[in-house]
Amino acid sequence: MKKLGCLLLICAFASLTVQFGFIDARPTTSVDLGKILFSDPILSGNKKISCASCHKEEFAFADTAALSLGVNNLKGTRNTPSSMNLALQVSFFWDGRAKTLEEQALMPIENPIEMNLPISAAVKRLQANKFYRNAFKKIFNEEPNRKNLALVLADFERTLETTDTPFDDWRMNDNQDAVSESAKQGFLLFNGKANCIQCHFGPDFNNVExxxxxxxxxxxxxDSGRAVVTKKPTDLGKFKIGPLRNIAITAPYMHNGMFKTLREVIDYYDDPDKIVPNPITRDSLLAKPLKLTETEKIDLENFLISLTDKRYTLKKP
Known part of the structure; x- marks a missing residue:
């Protein structure tokens, strides 16, 4: 009987470990709790998908599908962006409809195609769950509610920053061997002939525009992009300029996932008319072909690969 009791205790402990992803499943901070909830399907209507279902850690918290599948295998309308390197951003989603990470964190939960669960219902689930009720009380001295649910998810996302890349090792630590000569030439192209720097700059190589x-x-x-939010004709076809860190492992690309590889993206920017000949609107920066050579395209791609955090690759670009 003693052995049976011990066995049952071990099984229960193992179940808790598997459910929450680590042995000590007693969160003591908002970040700890947000990490657990990020991977828990309790926040979806059918209790079958979580935030992590579409934001896969092994792909820099992005997805490998052009359009992710939500509840009941409903297909989304836009590509899932990475949840990494969000701390310095001032708007979220491709159309910028959320102004804070807290706003962003709750919207997919309520979206009928994504997780399909009213926040009021999500809060009731958490309040009825002993583990979560106790965890929120311990951290916030109050039961789960809309505000602290948004906060824990946002706080976890704020920790997903990356600066340990070959590029950073080269530029910040002056390690000349951190990247290849091709990647170094690609960086020069990025800032020069290709003119990527016009839209992608700063620590995360993004823009608020x-x-x-x-x-x-x-x-x-x-998809009319930003115009869906602002209702302004001048915003037709405009989308958020996202960060480029870890871009090499977040394929497919663009708001609709239409490009499967970085090379396809580079080819598009080199001569957009070859891919989309008659757009309703296109930025004047793309009015003329870049006329990149084959070698230059390779160099530019190698530079972009050098922005990959070392947790995902140890290969020199």
Whole structure:
């Protein structure tokens, strides 16, 4: 009987370990709790998917599908962006409809295609769950509610920053061997002939602006982007300029996932007319072909690969 009791105790402990992803499943901080909830399907209507279902850690918290599947295998309308390197951003989602990470954290839960669970219902679930009720009380001295649910998820996302890349090792530590000569030439192209720096700059190689790069033609490409939020004709086809860190492992690319590889993205920017000949709107920065050579395209791609955090790759670009 003693052995049976011990066995049952071990099984229960193992179940808790598997459910929450680590042995000590007693969160003591908002970040700890947010990490657990990020991977818990309790926040979806059918209790089958979680935030982590579409934001996969092994792919820099992005997805490998052009359009992710939500509850009941419903297909989304836009590509899942990475949840990494969000701390310095000032708007979220491709159209910028959320102004804070707290706003962003709750929207997918309520979205009928994604997780399909009203926040009021999510809160009731957490309040009825002994583990979560106790965890929220311990950390916030109150039961789960809309505000602290948004906070724990946002706090966890704020920890997903990356600066340990070959590029940073080269530029910040002056380690000349950290990247290849090709990647170094690619960085020069990024800042020069390719003019990527015009839109992608700063510590995360992003921008607070929204730009129309020509992926809205009103026919096959019908997502009007930022205009969905602002209702302004001048915002037709504009989308958020996202960070480039870890870009090499977050394929497919663009708001609709239309490009499967970095090379396809580079080819598009080199000569957009070859891919989308008659867009309704396109930024003037893309008015003329870049005329990159084959070697230059390779160099530019190698530079982008050098922005990959070392936790994902130890290969020199």
């Amino acid at each position: 929204f730009r129309a790069i020509g992926l809205y033609d009103g026919k096959k490409l019908i």
